[in-house]
Amino acid sequence: MAPGREQPRVAVVTGGASGIGEAVCRHLAAAGRKVAVLDLDGAGAMRVADELGADGHETLGLEVDVTDRPGIDEAFGEVRARLGPTQILVTSAGMVAFDDFAGITPERWQRVVDVNLTGTFHACQAALVDMVAARWGRIVTISSSSAQRGSPRNAHYAAAKGGVIVLTKSLARAYAPHGITANSIPPSGIETPMQHRSQGRGDLPGNEVIASNIPLGRLGTPDDVAVAATFLASEGAGFITGQVLGVNGGSVL
Ligand SMILES: NC(=O)c1ccc[n+]([C@@H]2O[C@H](COP(=O)([O-])OP(=O)(O)OC[C@H]3O[C@@H](n4cnc5c(N)ncnc54)[C@H](O)[C@@H]3O)[C@@H](O)[C@H]2O)c1
DSSP states (O other): OOTTOOOOOEEEEETTTSHHHHHHHHHHHHTTOEEEEEESOHHHHHHHHHHHHHTTOOEEEEEOOTTOHHHHHHHHHHHHHHTOOEEEEEEOOOOOOOOOGGGOOHHHHHHHHIIIIIHHHHHHHHHHHHHHHHTOEEEEEEOOTHHHHOOTTOHHHHHHHHHHHHHHHHHHHHHGGGTEEEEEEOBOSBOSHHHHHHHHTTSSOOHHHHHHTSTTSSOBOHHHHHHHHHHHTSGGGTTOOSOBOOBSTTSOO
């Protein structure tokens, strides 16, 4: 099938109410996919779904916490009933955290791992039920360049995102015989509400300083990541699996 013309398969995007996830929802819808927007921010999920619906796309917005397994299973059931079986999953739900290593409490560690890694596990396991039945699927996880480089004030976050990368590679191997691909995008330096909040707390420097450390000389946009996710989720990307595709302006080579 030619690039840009995709079958109307059902795509679930976790964290679809903001930033990278929202851009992924818009790009997948524009490519012809039916998009279910899942987010802890229910009003935000409805807003994105309503805006896409107003443009003629078939969509659904649902409030769900990715750490809540019964809630995740219920949400995928609702997607199945209202849009059809899930055949594409993009996991963008995540929380960043900045702490000196010695100050990470066990509770803080657990929360960061729960949201970023275990939440990804829950969504993948729920989505794979439909993908295995269809003998077709695309999983794209959003990890982080911090997992590729290590990160002094993000040991919990970087470890969780490293887990996301190797979870993705493991799924690629386990589900290749079922016609399902799994790839991860570790972004860096993408201007989103998450990044603005980190800058507001003083955990990240201003845009000029961030841009000066990026070889391409600018921050990335959510669209930059969505282009890569939509490609990895495309019909034509069926021979690409277990890969890590950095979207980082050349920060990690
Ligand atoms: N912005 C960057 O430069 C950057 C860099 C590396 C990795 N990432 C990753 O990209 C992903 C998207 O980040 P973003 O920058 O777009 O942030 P964002 O805060 O704009 O969007 C994240 C979304 O995830 C949702 N979310 C958070 N916890 C959730 C939960 N428990 N259940 C369901 N939804 C939840 C939020 O409500 C929000 O809508 C995250 O996984 C983040 O870790 C971003």
